[in-house]
Amino acid sequence: MRGLHADTGYLLYRLGLRSGQLFNGFLQESGLRLRHYALLRFLATSGGALQRELSTTLGYDPSAIVGLVDDLEKLGFAERRPSPDDRRSRIVVLTEGGRGFLRDTDEAGLRVTNELLGPLDPAERDALHTLLLRIAEDGLS
Numbered sequence: 001m002r003g004l005h006a007d008t009g010y011l012l013y014r015l016g017l018r019s020g021q022l023f024n025g026f027l028q029e030s031g032l033r034l035r036h037y038a039l040l041r042f043l044a045t046s047g048g049a050l051q052r053e054l055s056t057t058l059g060y061d062p063s064a065i066v067g068l069v070d071d072l073e074k075l076g077f078a079e080r081r082p083s084p085d086d087r088r089s090r091i092v093v094l095t096e097g098g099r100g101f102l103r104d105t106d107e108a109g110l111r112v113t114n115e116l117l118g119p120l121d122p123a124e125r126d127a128l129h130t131l132l133l134r135i136a137e138d139g140l141s
Helices: 008-030 034-046 051-058 062-074 096-116 122-140
Strands: 078-082 090-094
Touching: 008 034, 008 096, 034 051, 034 062, 034 078, 034 090, 034 096, 051 062, 051 090, 062 078, 090 096
Parallel strands: none
Antiparallel strands: 078 090
């Protein structure tokens, strides 16, 4: 019989939990959680998105997206604007305040990643990133 540590899926699950704990710990001061951070990071690279697109892309329930965007709007990190394609729809965009928050958290995020990947040398980190990206792109397409 195989132990839990022989199961790759379980190891990924445990690593995800640990990563979430570390990221939530560094975000705790701001009152945000990893889900907020992920949404901000996505908006920083997308130029804005409809809430339903955010739900699909990030894999969050649509009702959760509404609450996350509300939280980010209250902090001045994101805002809803009329969609240029359909005035009845609203897109969520990153504000200057959101960009500043991400800049301010870059170093802390890097420290979290370095703590998580501490046992790996730079080549192993690059290989892991490449493999995880391949899995993620296949699973999210």
